[in-house]
Structures are given as C-alpha cells and as structure tokens.
Amino acid sequence: MAPAQVMTATEAPSITTLPLVAGPLVEYRPIHPTFGAEATADFSSITSELVDEIKQGLAKYGVLVFRKTGLDDARHVEMSHLFGDLDDIAPFVSGLGQKNRLTSDYLFDVGNVNPDGTVMQPGTMRDLLLRCNYHFHADSAFNPRRAGISLLLAHELPPAELGGDTEFADTRSAYEHLSEGRKEQIKDWVVMNSQLQCRRNANTDKNGALNPLLDTDEFDPMKHRFGIHRLVQLHEPSGRTNLYIAAHAHHVEGMGIEEGQKELKGLLEYVDQPKYTFRVKWRDPGDLVVWDNTCVLHRSVPGSYAGKYKRDLRRTTVHDMGPQAWGLNEVGATWRNGLD
Ligand code: OGA
Ligand code: MN
Numbered sequence: 001m002a003p004a005q006v007m008t009a010t011e012a013p014s015i016t017t018l019p020l021v022a023g024p025l026v027e028y029r030p031i032h033p034t035f036g037a038e039a040t041a042d043f044s045s046i047t048s049e050l051v052d053e054i055k056q057g058l059a060k061y062g063v064l065v066f067r068k069t070g071l072d073d074a075r076h077v078e079m080s081h082l083f084g085d086l087d088d089i090a091p092f093v094s095g096l097g098q099k100n101r102l103t104s105d106y107l108f109d110v111g112n113v114n115p116d117g118t119v120m121q122p123g124t125m126r127d128l129l130l131r132c133n134y135h136f137h138a139d140s141a142f143n144p145r146r147a148g149i150s151l152l153l154a155h156e157l158p159p160a161e162l163g164g165d166t167e168f169a170d171t172r173s174a175y176e177h178l179s180e181g182r183k184e185q186i187k188d189w190v191v192m193n194s195q196l197q198c199r200r201n202a203n204t205d206k207n208g209a210l211n212p213l214l215d216t217d218e219f220d221p222m223k224h225r226f227g228i229h230r231l232v233q234l235h236e237p238s239g240r241t242n243l244y245i246a247a248h249a250h251h252v253e254g255m256g257i258e259e260g261q262k263e264l265k266g267l268l269e270y271v272d273q274p275k276y277t278f279r280v281k282w283r284d285p286g287d288l289v290v291w292d293n294t295c296v297l298h299r300s301v302p303g304s305y306a307g308k309y310k311r312d313l314r315r316t317t318v319h320d321m322g323p324q325a326w327g328l329n330e331v332g333a334t335w336r337n338g339l340d
Contacts, residue, residue, distance in 0.1 A: 163303015229327035
C-alpha cells in the first residue's frame with residue numbers, strides 16, 4: 001500500500017477556492033490541499049444548529065477531525081440522531097449469533113476489543129474480517145441503502161508510535177482529474193458491491209491463495225446479493241461529481257467479471273495516490289472523526305499495536321439521506337449483504 005502523505009497537488013483545486021457556508025459554531029483548519037480539516041466546536045451543547053454546521057463543513061471538506069470532544073457513548077449516539085436515520089448492528093449481532101459488547105445497537109464496534117474485553121488476536125476470525133478495513137472503502141456500499149456520514153469516536157488508543165491511524169482519500173478531486181475521454185467511458189458504469197469481496201481480497205496472499213477459512217459459500221460474493229450503485233454520481237451537498245469506488249466493488253454490471261475487476265482495481269489504485277490522500281493520527285480518547293462516505297474513502301492502517309494494545313473506536317453510521325442513497329437497489333429493502 002502506498003504511504004499517504006500531505007503533498008501539494010499542483011493540478012488540484014485549492015481547498016480555499018471551494019465554497020463554504022461558514023457559520024459561527026465550527027472553525028476549520030485545512031489538512032490537505034483538496035480536502036479534510038481539523039475542526040473545533042463546543043460539544044457540551046449538542047444542537048441541530050451545530051449539526052447543520054458540521055454538515056456544511058463536511059460538504060466542503062469531506063472529513064472533519066475534532067480533538068478531545070468529551071463525548072461518551074450516549075452523547076455520541078444522541079448527536080448522531082440529529083444527522084439523520086441511523087444504521088444499526090442488530091441484524092449482524094442476531095444474524096451471526098454475536099454478542100454486542102456495547103450498550104447501544106447504534107454503535108459499530110470497529111476496534112480490536114473482543115466482547116469479553118480482551119484484545120483481539122491476529123488470525124482469529126474477527127481479525128480476518130476486520131482486515132477489510134485496511135483497504136479504501138465507503139461504509140455500507142454493499143447494502144441496499146448506503147452510508148452517508150460516519151462518526152468515529154476514540155475511547156482507548158494504543159501508544160501513538162505503534163500505529164493504528166486512519167487514512168482518507170478524496171474521490172471528488174480524483175474524478176475531476178480524469179481525462180474527458182475516461183469520464184465519458186465510465187459515466188454509466190454500475191458497480192456491484194459486496195463486503196465479502198473485500199473480506200476475501202483482504203485474506204488472499206500475493207500468490208492469489210485465499211485463506212481456507214473464507215473459502216466457503218458463506219463468504220462467496222456470488223452467493224449473496226450485491227449493493228448496486230453507480231460509479232459516477234453527483235455529490236449533492238457540494239454540487240461536485242464523485243467517483244464512488246470502494247474495496248467492496250466486485251464487478252461492473254454488463255461487463256465480463258474479470259474485465260470489470262481489472263477496471264475496478266485500476267480505479268482503486270488511481271485513487272490511492274499521495275496527492276489524494278492524508279492520514280489522521282488519533283491522539284486522545286474523545287477524538288472524533290466525521291466523514292461523508294459519498295465523497296471520501298477511508299481505511300485503517302495496520303500497526304504493531306495489534307494483539308497487544310486496545311484500539312477501541314466506536315462508530316455511528318448515518319444512512320445516506322440523499323436521492324442516490326438506494327442506488328439501483330430496491331428502495332426500502334432491509335436485507336444486509338452477507339446475511340441475505
Ligand atoms: C470504520 C472504519 C477505520 C479505522 O469505522 O468504518 O473503517 O481506522 N474505521 O478503524
Ligand atoms: Mn469503514
């Protein structure tokens with residue numbers, strides 16, 4: 001994986017040229033020339049005005065990093081409800097016979113703490129499945145209704161020098177820099193997304209051998225439904241166009257599977273360039289990173305903390321509230337990819 005770093009992207013529009021409907025409640029310090037900001041706000045008073053302003057900031061920056069918010073689980077969830085309809089983990093907990101360690105089904109337990117409170121060990125099934133998160137993705141691209149905004153809150157962090165950062169990619173700028181010919185070629189592509197594709201790829205060695213634990217029908221993308229979404233979409237909040245590509249992408253509708261997979265891999269590699277990416281270092285419990293899955297990608301970075309230290313991060317996930325939320329899936333469908 002290419003290391004992400006902050007670089008001056010000469011062809012990229014400067015973030016300062018992008019419009020922002022500034023309000024009085026949130027302050028921004030850009031992180032990267034084209035997206036992302038460190039932001040400050042007072043979370044002791046959570047109001048719809050504050051949430052509206054954060055949404056305006058997200059329309060421009062795509063990713064906002066708030067330090068030491070002081071939020072706990074209850075206020076994290078309470079604030080998230082003000083962003084829109086929340087996704088919940090209940091189908092996964094009951095569908096897979098798992099136990100939820102956390103007090104709310106609105107909290108996705110994306111760190112490495114097992115339900116019994118121990119640190120997840122490399123090679124366990126939970127670790128194998130979480131490896132998908134090491135690849136650039138958009139949350140819930142594989143479900144009938146995709147995710148809009150995600151809010152990830154740190155509860156306990158490993159020592160800073162042992163890794164566990166989160167990286168982001170700017171898929172609006174990446175789209176804008178494609179040649180006109182390429183834009184024309186891909187403009188109507190429809191992508192079939194599966195979480196299982198990402199999980200399998202994350203557990204395939206460099207010789208192409210799949211970990212036998214995932215070589216079952218349960219993990220076969222072709223044996224389950226896909227989340228079907230257009231590759232090229234208008235990002236309504238900013239009026240810019242987004243390249244909606246993620247590690248969940250399995251194939252392109254109407255194209256040979258192999259050919260489509262080659263194209264999708266090429267697009268993911270194209271987005272994964274330093275000029276479109278930056279890295280967030282988590283510093284303290286209470287750090288909150290909020291992103292819009294409909295205009296940026298994210299991934300976690302492996303670290304030597306694994307198996308030794310807790311990295312307890314909890315995410316709320318707001319369903320996409322926009323007109324393209326359901327993509328080409330049946331509106332109102334309740335199935336979840338992999339459990340169908
Ligand atoms: C997520 C996710 C990345 C990380 O919460 O959706 O992918 O760094 N997290 O844990
Ligand atoms: Mn994610």
